[in-house]
Amino acid sequence: MTLLIDGKKISAAVVEQLAIDTKTFIAEFGVTPGLAVVLVGDDPASQVYVRNKVKQATAAGFHSTEHRLPADTGQEELNALVEQLNNDPSVHGILVQLPLPEQLNEPEIIRLIAAEKDVDGFHPLNVGALASGMAELIPCTPMGCMIMLEKTLGDLSGKHAVVVGRSNIVGKPMAALLLQANCTVTVVHSRSAEIEAICRQADILVAAVGRPEMIRGSWIKPGATVIDVGINAVEKDGKRRLVGDVAFGEASEVAGAISPVPGGVGPMTIACLMKNTLTAARQQVSA
Ligand SMILES: NC(=O)C1=CN([C@@H]2O[C@H](COP(=O)(O)OP(=O)(O)OC[C@H]3O[C@@H](n4cnc5c(N)ncnc54)[C@H](OP(=O)(O)O)[C@@H]3O)[C@@H](O)[C@H]2O)C=CC1
Numbered sequence: 001m002t003l004l005i006d007g008k009k010i011s012a013a014v015v016e017q018l019a020i021d022t023k024t025f026i027a028e029f030g031v032t033p034g035l036a037v038v039l040v041g042d043d044p045a046s047q048v049y050v051r052n053k054v055k056q057a058t059a060a061g062f063h064s065t066e067h068r069l070p071a072d073t074g075q076e077e078l079n080a081l082v083e084q085l086n087n088d089p090s091v092h093g094i095l096v097q098l099p100l101p102e103q104l105n106e107p108e109i110i111r112l113i114a115a116e117k118d119v120d121g122f123h124p125l126n127v128g129a130l131a132s133g134m135a136e137l138i139p140c141t142p143m144g145c146m147i148m149l150e151k152t153l154g155d156l157s158g159k160h161a162v163v164v165g166r167s168n169i170v171g172k173p174m175a176a177l178l179l180q181a182n183c184t185v186t187v188v189h190s191r192s193a194e195i196e197a198i199c200r201q202a203d204i205l206v207a208a209v210g211r212p213e214m215i216r217g218s219w220i221k222p223g224a225t226v227i228d229v230g231i232n233a234v235e236k237d238g239k240r241r242l243v244g245d246v247a248f249g250e251a252s253e254v255a256g257a258i259s260p261v262p263g264g265v266g267p268m269t270i271a272c273l274m275k276n277t278l279t280a281a282r283q284q285v286s287a
């Protein structure tokens with residue numbers, strides 16, 4: 001029997017606990033955690049995520065604001081907004097939706113966000129803290145994957161984890177967290193040889209590639225735990241559908257446990273963003 005790792009359900013439990021912790025926090029400090037989400041341009045998928053984020057923030061009891069800028073926004077203008085949010089004491093968390101339109105310098109923006117308000121965990125200070133096991137703000141998607149894995153497997157010590165993808169947003173921080181959880185970690189990417197054979201050795205397989213259904217059933221070791229991070233919009237029978245980086249039907253016949261798309265990592269990412277916002281608020285009131 002293959003276990004379905006239900007991200008919707010697990011994330012609902014996370015948000016429920018968070019709403020309780022937030023109430024306690026507000027009662028103790030008289031401060032409501034604030035999240036600001038910045039969206040440049042009008043990419044429809046990004047709009048969906050931003051809407052979900054703002055909705056969940058409200059459900060968690062946060063104060064949240066949405067800042068939409070036109071696709072042709074210049075660097076100065078975006079910098080000025082980030083600086084304004086950095087200086088706003090009612091804002092504890094800042095998320096700038098990525099990728100940015102190409103005229104904007106992404107690393108410059110990531111560095112400009114105050115590290116203590118960087119609820120994505122992308123600032124170099126937070127990346128360094130994660131690498132050395134001192135992190136407070138951990139990238140939301142990998143954190144969500146870890147919660148799913150620990151819920152499914154308990155202790156991860158000694159397991160061989162294979163991460164497909166090495167982006168700063170998912171693959172690299174995922175590998176860091178798995179290593180910290182005592183896994184033996186292999187990271188493969190577009191220049192790797194023998195990807196299939198390496199995947200087949202994985203007790204834990206995390207797919208974060210951005211290629212619809214690239215990972216086939218035959219790449220999976222029987223009984224392995226598979227976490228599918230991919231969110232790919234494809235046309236099927238004239239309709240827009242979301243599929244992951246894993247061929248779900250085939251994979252679920254081999255895997256011991258697998259997360260679906262949608263309803264897997266996506267909702268966990270948003271729940272972890274809320275966790276980080278409360279963590280950031282806690283740090284800032286006690287600073
Ligand atoms: N559920 C969620 O909350 C989130 C989902 N996502 C989704 O996860 C997926 C990955 O996102 P992200 O990490 O940002 O994507 P990126 O495009 O930044 O990174 C993709 C990675 O996959 C590697 N790769 C690409 N093609 C291949 C291939 N054929 N074989 C092996 N490796 C390959 C790339 O290698 P190289 O480095 O060599 O180019 C790169 O490291 C996307 O579908 C995205 O939509 C992303 C963030 C959050």
Ligand SMILES: Nc1nc(=O)c2c([nH]1)NC[C@@H]1CN(c3ccc(C(=O)N[C@@H](CCC(=O)O)C(=O)O)cc3)C=[N+]21
Nearest residue numbers: 048049052096097098099120231262263264266267269
């Ligand atoms: N600075 C920054 N931080 C991010 O965390 C970030 C980002 N930029 N850019 C884009 C990616 C993508 N991402 C998702 C979040 C939630 C869902 C999600 O909730 N998905 C649902 C439903 C999706 C739907 O129905 O369209 C699901 O998978 O079930 C998906 C994808 C965060 N990202």
